[in-house]
Amino acid sequence: MIMTDITLTIDGKQVAVPKGTSILQAAITAGITIPHYCWHPGLKAVGNCRMCLVQVEKWPKPVASCVQPVSEGMVVKTSTDEITKIRKSVMEFLLINHPLDCPTCDQAGECRLQDYYMNYDEVPSRFAEEKVSKNKMIDLGANVMLDQERCIACTRCIRVCQEVAGVDELTLANRGDHTMITTFPGKKLSNPYAGNTIDVCPVGALTNKDFRFKKRVWFLERTPSVCPGCSRGCNIEIHHEELKVYRLLPRYNPEVNNYWICDEGRYGYKFINEDRILRPRILEKNISHLVSSDEAVDRLAGLMKGGALDEIGVVANAQETNETLQALADFAKTVLKTRHLYFSRREVENPVSDNFLMTADKNPNQAFVDKLGFRPLSTLKEVRGLLVLNSLSPADMKKVIEKKVPILGIWASNENPAAHSSAVVFPIPTYAEQEGHFTNVRGLTQKITAAYPPRGEARLVSETLEELTERLQTNARSYTQNSYPLSPHL
Amino acid sequence: MTMEFSPENKKKLAEILSRYPTKQAALLPTLWLAQGEFGFISQETMEYVAGLLDISPAHVYGVVTFYTMFHRKPPGKYNLQVCRTLSCALRGSESLLDHLKKKLGIGENETTPDGKFSLCTVECLASCGTAPAMMVNQKYFENLDASKVDEILNGLK
C-alpha cells in the first residue's frame, strides 16, 4: 500500500504525515503534545474524554484531535484561548466527583489529572453538592485493584483487555455519574496481560496490589532493561530506589513488545530483592564458611588443579548475559581446553506460551547459549567436576547427583540447591545490576543496563574467571577434597 | 435449568440477525426479545445472550445496566417507570415519584409485597412535550399530577 503524505500546519509548524493519521499523532510528529486521557498510542482511538479538542481554521467547532484524520492544507491550533477554556471545563467536569485522594493515592506523581490540573485548571472547585460515592476497594483479580470513584471512564483498560489480551473482561456499567468499571458480576479479571490495564489507566483508578502503598513514585529511579522472564525479551523499565526493585514496567519497543508485558514478567522481579548470595563462601567438611573473594578463587583454583583441567565440565545458563556466557566459553576453550560444554536453564512446570508475547522457554538467552555451542546437561559425559553458572534445573541437578559429579564452583546470585552443594560459591549480580546483552528468540540482541552496582560482594563472572586463569597458570598449591556433599533435599 | 428461547423467539432472533451486519449489532433487540420472554434480564440471560451473539458477558452487562428499560429483577404485575430526565424534572417528576413512593409504600427499584406494583425511574421517555410522563409496562401516561396518578393506580387491577 502506498501511503500518500498529507501536509498540514499545526501551531505554525508544517508537518507531512501519511493519510489517515490523526491530528493528535501528527502533532506528536511535530513535537507538539496535545493533552489527552482516552487516547493511547497502542490502542484504538475512541474519542470519549474530549481533552484533546483543537481548533481547525474555517471549521465551525473544535474537534477531537485523537479521532480526526488530517486533511491537506489543514491549519490546526492547539492552544488558543478558546481551547484553554475548553480544557478547563473538561477538567472541571472530570473533577466534579473525583475524590480528594491524592495524599494516599499510588498514582500521585504520575497522574494525568494532577498534571493537567496544574496546566489547565488550577481553580478551586465550584461544586457544592455531595460527590457521588462508589466502591473504593475492589479486587478485580490478577493483582489489579479498582477504586471506582477515581475512574474517569476513559475505557483504556477495557481496550487493553480487548485489543492486547484478546479477552473482553471489563466493561463500563450504568450511566452518567454512576458509570463504573467492572467485570461481569462474579467474575475476576484473569488474563495474563491484566497488569497492562494498570499502566494505561491515566489516573489512580487501577492500582497494582503488588506495588500499592509501597513507595511514592517520585522516589523511584528508572533503568532501561530487558525482561529475563522468557525468550521474548520484552523491553522493560526497572523502577528502584537504592538497592531495591519495586516494580517493572513495559518499555516501548515496536519490534518486540510494543507497550506491553505479560504479568509473569511483571511480577518476576522478586528474586532481585530476595534470597541473595552476597558473599563468597566455601564448603569445608560439609560446613559452609564465608571467605574473601581471593580465598574463594584460591580454593577453586586448588580444587581444579587436583587433576586434569580438560576433565572439568562447565555448565552455562540461559539466564546469563552474552558477555558472561562468552567469558565462560572462552575460559573453557582456552584455559581448561575442555570439550565438556553444557548448559542448564530455568525450567518451570507447564510453561505458559501464546502467540503474542509469552514463549515456553522461560529464559532470556537460550539463543546465545546455543550459538556458543553449549549442549544440554542431560548429555553429561564422564567429568571430574563441574563449574556452574547460576543454577541447575531440577532435572539437571538430579542428573548431576546420579552421576556423582561434584560441583567445584558456582557463580550464583540467589540461593539454590546447586549452590548449596558447591565447594566454592561466588556471588554475582542479577540482570538488574549489570550491563550486558540478551539475544532473544528471534535473534535480536538487546542491551540491559545496571539499575545499581552489584549488591554485597557480588562481582561479574568474567572478573573471577580472569583471576582464576591467573591462579591456574601459576604454581599455587592444590587442594583435594574427598567428598562434595550434595544437598539432600532438592 | 438451562435457558433457551422458545421456538417462536428463535425464529424471531434469526430474523433480527438477518437485519444487521454483525451479530453484536443485534444486542438491543435480542435483549428486548429476552426480556419479553423471560420477564426480566437475569445474569443467566445475559450469559445466554452473549453466547448467542458471540460477545462477552461483560459487554452485555454494560449494555443492560446502561439502559434503564432493561430490568434485572422480576418486576411486579404493573411496572411504573417514571421519567427522571430534565423536562419531566422541571415539570414536577420528583414530587410525583415521592407521591408514588408514599402511596405504594416502596422505594425505587422495589416491588409491593403482593407483587402488584414495582417502581423505578428511567431516562427520557421522549415525551418532553407532555411532561411529566411515566410508562406502566408498555403504556404511556402523560401530563401527570398526583390526582391523575391516583386515578391511574385505581384503574389498575
Ligand code: SF4
Ligand atoms: S479504570 Fe482507569 S483506564 Fe479504566 S476507564 Fe477508568 S480511568 Fe480509564
Ligand code: SF4
Ligand atoms: S512475554 Fe516473556 S519477556 Fe515478555 S514480559 Fe512476559 S516473560 Fe518477560
Ligand code: FES
Ligand atoms: S484523547 Fe481525544 S477524546 Fe480523549
